[in-house]
Structure formats: C-alpha cells, structure tokens
Amino acid sequence: xxxxxxxxxxxxxxxxxxxxxxxxxxxxxxxMAYLYTKNEDDALDIVQETVYKSFVSIKQxxxxxxxxxxxxxxxxxxxxxxxxxxKHTIPLRDFDISQKSHSIEVEEKLDLLDAIKQLDVPYKSVxxxxxxxDLSVKQIAEIMQCPEGTVKTRLHRAIxxxxxxxxERCI
Numbered sequence: 001x002x003x004x005x006x007x008x009x010x011x012x013x014x015x016x017x018x019x020x021x022x023x024x025x026x027x028x029x030x031x032m033a034y035l036y037t038k039n040e041d042d043a044l045d046i047v048q049e050t051v052y053k054s055f056v057s058i059k060q061x062x063x064x065x066x067x068x069x070x071x072x073x074x075x076x077x078x079x080x081x082x083x084x085x086x087k088h089t090i091p092l093r094d095f096d097i098s099q100k101s102h103s104i105e106v107e108e109k110l111d112l113l114d115a116i117k118q119l120d121v122p123y124k125s126v127x128x129x130x131x132x133x134d135l136s137v138k139q140i141a142e143i144m145q146c147p148e149g150t151v152k153t154r155l156h157r158a159i160x161x162x163x164x165x166x167x168e169r170c171i
Contacts, residue, residue: 007064018058022051025068028133029075035128036079046082050075066142072133073143076125083121115165123158126151 009017029050033043054071061070116124122144129140137155141148 003067004064007058007061007067011059011061015055018055021067022054025071028068029071032072032075032128032133033079035132036076036083042082042086046075046079049082050078053078069135069139069142072129073145076143080121112162112166115162118165119158119161123154123161126154127158127162130155 003021006017006021010021026047029047030043033046033050034040037043037046050071053074057074061067116127119127125144126140129135129143130137135143137148137151141151144151
C-alpha cells in the first residue's frame with residue numbers, strides 16, 4: 001500500500017494504517033526525543049505522547065507528503081513541554097555524533113558536544129534538526145512553526161556561538 005493511501009486510511013480512522021505509519025517513523029522519533037531528554041524512559045514517554053497526539057489529530061494533516069515533518073513538529077513541541085514541565089536540562093554529553101562525522105577525533109567530538117550543550121533550546125533545536133536530521137530550512141521552519149528567516153537567524157547565531165564555544169575552531 002502506498003504512503004498516501006496509508007495516510008488517507010488513517011485519516012478515516014483506520015488504526016492499522018496509522019500503526020504502519022508510526023512503525024516507519026518510530027526510530028527517528030525516539031532518537032529525536034532522546035536527544036532532548038537524554039533519558040530513555042523520558043524519551044519513550046515523549047514518543048508515546050506524540051503518537052497519541054498525532055493519532056487524535058491525524059485528520060488535521062493537510063498534505064500527506066508532510067507527515068514526517070508534521071509528526072516531528074508534534075514531537076518537538078511535546079519534548080519542549082515535557083522539559084518545561086519537569087524543568088529538565090538537556091544533557092548532551094553522551095550524544096553520539098559519529099553517525100555524521102567519522103573523521104572527527106574523540107576530543108573534538110567531546111568539545112562539540114559541550115558546545116552544543118551550552119546553547120539555548122531554540123538554537124540547540126535548529127542545530128539538531130539541520131545537522132542531525134538533515135532537514136532543510138523550510139522543513140525546520142514548518143516544524144518549529146516560525147518563519148524561515150527566523151530559522152536562518154537561529155542557525156547563524158548557533159553556529160557563531162558554537163565557534164566561540166569551540167575557541168574559534170571551524171566546525
């Protein structure tokens with residue numbers, strides 16, 4: 001069954017079609033939630049809440065092509081609400097960036113993780129979405145529900161802050 005047909009069936013209340021859609025996204029959702037909480041149990045709670053919210057509001061999805069972006073936006077909002085509610089910090093000391101950069105030495109990875117850890121949440125979010133999930137500025141703007149210019153500004157400021165935090169090293 002095609003992706004669009006699954007979404008249309010899920011919008012009509014077909015739980016099996018929705019479950020199949022979630023199966024395709026669950027690993028990405030968990031990884032993203034884990035990046036925000038750095039706690040497996042909290043990440044699972046956030047994913048569960050995200051799945052529930054998306055199931056309840058699937059009928060509001062206008063374009064099936066944006067399902068992944070739509071559910072990512074729900075997850076980010078849920079994760080940020082969770083962090084605010086529980087007043088958790090976002091420790092990234094164990095964040096594994098080896099998937100994207102095999103040539104970076106261990107010390108440089110740790111420096112980068114420390115620098116990302118020091119960023120404010122909006123800047124951290126755009127960095128993770130842009131460089132970890134490889135999303136475009138347009139997709140990030142849709143997820144964060146802000147103009148593309150705001151995303152570009154946050155990316156620029158985050159990169160500048162990372163450079164400062166890394167003692168002017170190029171990243």
